[in-house]
Amino acid sequence: MIFPKEVEVIEVGPRDGLQNEPNLIPLEKKKKLIKMLSEAGFSRIETASFVHPKWVPQMANSEEMAEYSRELAITYLALTPNQKALERAIAVQAPQIAVFIGATETFNRKNINRSIDQSLEECKDLFERAKKANLWIRGYVSMAFSCPYEGEVAFEKVRYVCDELIRLGADEISIGDTTGKANPKAVYERFSRLRDLYPHTTFVAHFHDTEKMALANVVAAMQAGITKFDSSIGGLGGCPYSPGATGNVATEELVHMLEQMGCSTNLDLHKLREASRFAKTLSSRIQ
Incomplete structure (x- = not known):
């Protein structure tokens, strides 16, 4: 089996983890969470989303989150789904941005009210x-394994989106099991094919834990050569357009497993567990 000596864990809790919380979380508590995560040793944290507050009220103070991340000298990711969002990211000097595209038409239309091809066309200009602004770009491919509206997702649908994102110049592509229903066999096969097709592309695995297979899926992805993983502190998260999906793989559980297997993460597990306890107090979904 393949166990890399070092694995990068990218924390997405402050954005992906909190965005779906129904009760507004005070800015100061969000800042405290970011500071705790920073002190645990992350090199990258997804902290902001420049989606219109009408659609994601929890992210209404993303400018403040971005500015605070900059004060802490964090390399942070900001979600920028359109040109207006990109303008906001440039205004706060965000170092890295991310765009989302669903691998299925139904999800993409429900999530951002566009067809896949319309989204890709917008990505071209974006x-x-x-x-030109020297921003580093991540492309998210959502619903890369299954979709609540269309069922099992064919590999060719994922390949189509990856093809376009790579052609347009994405620096990294995160492959998302948005429903949390992938299994280790499917994960190994899908990532193996992607790495064979795109040997020079950096792929990240993004697992949700709906069916309690996220950690097993991490191991399967490593066997296919993946060494970068998204996770959310305390297992926070969920997608408003993926009914039934639970949170992301919990950062503290992922790091514990990796360290036990001899895969260095350069993260402080004790501080992560402290951050997890605090993160869970912010959620009305985790009991």
Whole structure:
């Protein structure tokens, strides 16, 4: 079996973990969570989303979150689904941005009210502008294994989106098990094919834990050569357009497993567990 000596864990809790919380969380508590995560040793944290507050009220103070991340000298990711969002990211000097595209038409329309091709067309101009501003770009491929509206997702649908994102210049692609229903066999096969097709592309695995297979899926992805993983402190998260999906793989559980297997993460597990306890107090979904 393949166990890399070092694994990068990218924390997405402050954005992906909190965005779906129904009760507004005070800015100061969000800042405290970011500071605790920073002190645990993360090199990258997804902290902001420049989606219109009408659609994601929890992210209404993303400018403040971004500014605080900069004060802490964090390399942070900001979600920028359109040109207006990119303008906001450039205004706060965000170092890294991310765009989401669903691998299925139904999800993509429900999530951002566009077809896949319309989203990719918008990415063309967005990527060009971002590159001119020297921004590093992540492409998220959501519903890369299954979809609550269309069922099992064919590999060719994932490949189509990856093809376009890579052609447009994405620096990294995060492959998302948004429903949390992938299994280790499917994960190994899908990532193996992606790495064979795109040997020079950096892929990240993004697992939700709906069916309690996220950690097993991490091990399966490592066997396919993946060494970068998204996770959310305390297992926070969930997608409003993926009914029934639970939170992301919990950061503290992921790091514990990796360290036990001899895979260095350069993260402080004790501080992560402290951050997890605090993160759970912010959620009305985790008991």
